[in-house]
Amino acid sequence: MTQGYWVILRTEIFSLFISPATYVSTFYFLALLGVGFRFFIESFPATNWILPPLSSLALGLLFGAPALIPFLTMRTIAEERRLGTLETLMTAPVDAVSIIAGKWSASYFFYLLICCGAYSYPLLVCIIFPSQAESLGFLKPEHWIGGFVFLMSFGASFCAIGIFSSSITRNQMVAGMLSFSLITLYLAIMAFSYGEPTKIDEFRSYDDLFAMVGGSLHRGLDKIQFFALGVLHIPTILHQLIVVFFFLSLAKLQVEKIRH
C-alpha cells in the first residue's frame, strides 16, 4: 500500500504546481511577508524586541498560515468528493491511510517550500549586506534551524487541520473557510492561554479542568523563545505531532465512510 502513498504524493504535488490559485496565494503571501520583514529589520534597532530578529519571520509565517494553508489544502479531498473521483481512487489497491497521508504530505511539502522562499529574504540580506546581517544575528545557524523546526512542527498540524476540513465537505470554499477558522481558533487558544497547566490531583473547578485540558497548549506560541535561540522544545514538537495524528485520523474516518 505504500506504493499508493508515493503515487498520490507525486500527483498531489503536481496538481499544486499546476494550480494557478497556489501560485497567486504564494506570490501575495511571500510579497507581503517580504515587505513586512524589510520594515521590521529596518526599524529593529528602535524596537524593544527581545528575540533574535530572524524569529519575526517565523512569527510572520505562523500568523499568515490561516490565510495560506486553506489554499494548499481546500481542494485536496473536497474536490475529489465533488467530482466523485475519490470513489474511483478507492477502487485501486490503495487504502484511506495512503490517500490521506499522501495528500497531507503534498500540502506540507508545498508549505515547506514557501517557508524556504520566506527564508530566502534573510539569506539575501546575508549575501548582499553581510555586515548588517552580522549585526542582526543572521549568521547564527542555530537561529535558522530553531525557527525552521518551529515552522515545520506548526505547519504540520495546520496542514492536518486543512486536510480534515477538506474531508468533511464537497465544497472547497466551505473547506477553505473552515480551515481558516479552525487554524485561527487554534492559534488564538495558544496565544491567549495563560497560567500554569493544572495537575490532575489539583482539579477543583471548571477553570482548572480547562487549564488541565489546555495544558499542552499553554502559551504555545511563547515557545518561539526557545526555538528562536536554537533550542528545540520537544514537548511542543510532540504536541504538534499529536494534533497531526488526531486530525488526520478524523480525515481518514471521513474518507472511509465512502465505503459504507
Place this chain on the structure above:
Amino acid sequence: MSAETKPLPIIEVLNLKKRYGLIQALKGISFSVGKGEIIGFLGPNGAGKSTTLKILSGLIPADSGEAKVCGVDLAEEGGEVRNHIGFLPENNPLPEELRVIEYLHFRAMLKGLRGSRKRDRIRIALDICDLERKVSERKIGNLSKGYRQRVGIADALLTEPRLVILDEPTIGLDPRQSAVTRKMMERLRGEVTFLLSSHILSEVEACCDRMIILSHGQIVTEGTLNELQEEFINRTIFEVIALTDRMSLQKSVREIDQTCELLQDEPVDVSGKKRFIFSTEKGEVVAEAILRYLVKIPDLRVFEFQIERPDLETIFLRATKKNWEENDLLGKRSRRFKIE
C-alpha cells in the same frame, strides 16, 4: 468436464446481503460467473445492481454473505485482488484538469505498473479503446462524454484484469460510441470476464452470453437468452403474410393445431397482402409444421412466414413485473393484516 477439473469461477457470490439504513438493497443474492463470460446484469432502477457491482469491485463491503473474485474472498483480502478487477463506475468520475495520458499513468502507477510494462499496458489500453494519440494529449475536462467513457474503460483495462465490471458504460452515448464499447468487449471475449450493467437491452442482447435479472434486491432469473425465452414466454408467436381471408386461413391452421389462436380481429394490410399473427402453446416445431402445411395449399397464397422470438425487453418486463407483483402482494398482505 468433471467436478475436480472444473476451473474456479471468476465470481462466486453466495447469499450476499446489504442494507442502507432502512432499505434492504440486497436480500441474499447468489450467482457465479465463469472465465471469459460476458454477463448482462439487468434490473430496474433501485434493484441493487450498482450495490452488487460496488461490492464486487471492493469499493464497499457486504453486510453478510460471501463475494469471491478469482477465488479470493473480498472481505478478507488486503486489496491486491483489486489489481485483477477493472471497474468503470456509473457516471465515470474523472479528474478534469489532468490530460488523458497523465491520468492513465497515475492510475497505472496506483495499480503497481512500472517502467516498460506500464508504457506497454497504457498503449494497449489506448489502442483497445480507440483513443488515438491526439486525444490522449487532451485534458479530460475538454473531452466529449463518449471519449470520457473510453478513458474510464482504458483505465479499467490497464492491469490485464481477469474481471471487468462496467456499470452503465454506454449511458448517454450515441450509437457510434456505444459500438466502440461493444467492439472492445468482442475483442476481449473469452480472455476477460465482463459484468455489464445496462438499461440498453438491445445492447445486452447483442453482446452478452448470459443475463442475470435483479429486482428488489433479489435475482428473479438468470440464464442465456434462449433459456429466458423458454422460461418466460411459453407461447410461440408466428406471423403469416398471405392473400386470403381470415376464416379460411384460420381453418387451415386449426387442421394442424386446434389450440392455435389468431391474435388480431382484423389482419393488417401490407402492400396489398394481409398479415395474420397467430399464437400456439405447442412450440416452434408445431409452428414449422403449420408453415409446411400452409404452403401446400395454393388457394391461401402464402408469401411470408415468420416465427417471432420475444426480445430481451419483453423478458425483462415479464421477469421484473412478476417480482413487482410479488412485492406488491406482500405489501397488500401486510396492510390487510394490519387492518384485521
